[in-house]
Amino acid sequence: MLKTIDPLLSPELLFALAAMGHGDRIVLVDANFPGTSVAADTVTGNILRCDADIVSALKAVLTLLPLDTFEPNPAVGMQPVDDPASMPPVVAEMAAVIAAEGFEYSAIGRYDFYDAARESFAVVQTAERRFYGNIILTKGVIPPA
Amino acid sequence: MLKTIDPLLSPELLFALAAMGHGDRIVLVDANFPGTSVAADTVTGNILRCDADIVSALKAVLTLLPLDTFEPNPAVGMQPVDDPASMPPVVAEMAAVIAAEGFEYSAIGRYDFYDAARESFAVVQTAERRFYGNIILTKGVIPPA
Numbered sequence: 001m002l003k004t005i006d007p008l009l010s011p012e013l014l015f016a017l018a019a020m021g022h023g024d025r026i027v028l029v030d031a032n033f034p035g036t037s038v039a040a041d042t043v044t045g046n047i048l049r050c051d052a053d054i055v056s057a058l059k060a061v062l063t064l065l066p067l068d069t070f071e072p073n074p075a076v077g078m079q080p081v082d083d084p085a086s087m088p089p090v091v092a093e094m095a096a097v098i099a100a101e102g103f104e105y106s107a108i109g110r111y112d113f114y115d116a117a118r119e120s121f122a123v124v125q126t127a128e129r130r131f132y133g134n135i136i137l138t139k140g141v142i143p144p145a
Numbered sequence: 146m147l148k149t150i151d152p153l154l155s156p157e158l159l160f161a162l163a164a165m166g167h168g169d170r171i172v173l174v175d176a177n178f179p180g181t182s183v184a185a186d187t188v189t190g191n192i193l194r195c196d197a198d199i200v201s202a203l204k205a206v207l208t209l210l211p212l213d214t215f216e217p218n219p220a221v222g223m224q225p226v227d228d229p230a231s232m233p234p235v236v237a238e239m240a241a242v243i244a245a246e247g248f249e250y251s252a253i254g255r256y257d258f259y260d261a262a263r264e265s266f267a268v269v270q271t272a273e274r275r276f277y278g279n280i281i282l283t284k285g286v287i288p289p290a
Binding site for chain 2 (some may be wrong): 001002003004005008009011012014015016017019034063064065066141142
């Protein structure tokens with residue numbers, strides 16, 4: 001426990017968030033995602049865990065992580081395989097969190113998502129049971145005071 | 146860089162602060178302190194660094210670390226060898242920071258300080274050039290909201 005820090009953010013996750021720089025990406029994924037195998041290709045190399053639903057994990061991460069204003073899409077989810085344009089409730093909840101940050105949620109296909117996740121800084125596996133509870137976040141910058 | 150986090154706190158130092166629990170101790174030391182050898186006996190095993198003077202480092206750490214209200218002395222420095230009761234300017238500055246947190250600075254002898262530092266969670270070496278810029282902090286608790 002630390003002052004001002006959401007306890008959902010483990011020491012390992014805090015390390016990753018702080019070690020990331022501008023343009024680095026972190027991926028929050030649901031409980032079915034192949035997190036450990038995908039994370040093996042990332043910068044950290046090891047899966048990180050957040051024992052919460054994806055929306056709580058996303059909110060906790062965004063208390064510290066600035067999203068990238070240089071990017072048109074700094075928050076990218078996975079399109080449902082059967083109906084790419086649909087938005088399941090869990091996705092709508094994530095999109096609302098992203099909108100509250102002033103950004104627009106977008107989505108890419110399942111295998112494009114896997115490829116992007118493999119090129120990321122780190123993967124965080126949550127306890128989310130709902131399908132498509134996955135999101136890639138691009139880190140932005142914090143200007144001088 | 147992260148929202149709300151002092152950039153003096155490196156990813157490694159953030160990890161240590163978050164991984165510590167109630168009663169664990171972190172030691173901030175000056176540039177002459179035998180940091181690497183003492184840190185070899187600590188929980189982390191490796192020296193951490195903070196590229197700042199000791200007062201800036203102390204203030205940054207205390208933005209996140211709660212001091213221990215269960216302890217009579219959660220902030221302990223090193224007594225000057227030639228004059229144990231004296232308080233050099235750097236120590237007076239640290240004591241003022243501790244007082245602003247609502248606690249009282251105290252001090253122990255040089256070798257007792259080394260022994261206590263070896264039993265700590267982690268040692269953080271700063272760029273402080275002034276002698277006796279060393280302090281042991283005991284982590285407290287944060288109650289439920």
